[in-house]
Amino acid sequence: MSETELPAYLMNLEPEQLEQVRKMLVQRIEEQQQQKLKQRSLPPAFHDLDALAANTGLDLSSLMRDIKRRS
Secondary structure, three states: OOOOHHHHHHHOOOHHHHHHHHHHHHHHHHHHHHHHHHHHHOOOOOOOHHHHHHHHOOOHHHHHHHHHHHO
């Protein structure tokens, strides 16, 4: 469903159906936030550099290219 179709679809729903959609969205958001908190609390093993980099938002591939260029 595209961004232009979604508002038209939602406009056709009954208030009770909209409330159900809202509850499902809130539940999904809460679940995703809990998953993110779990992921943050359990850091990856120190020998897994790719996982460590991904967890901190670093891009190792570009760092490795820079190192190769300089050497």
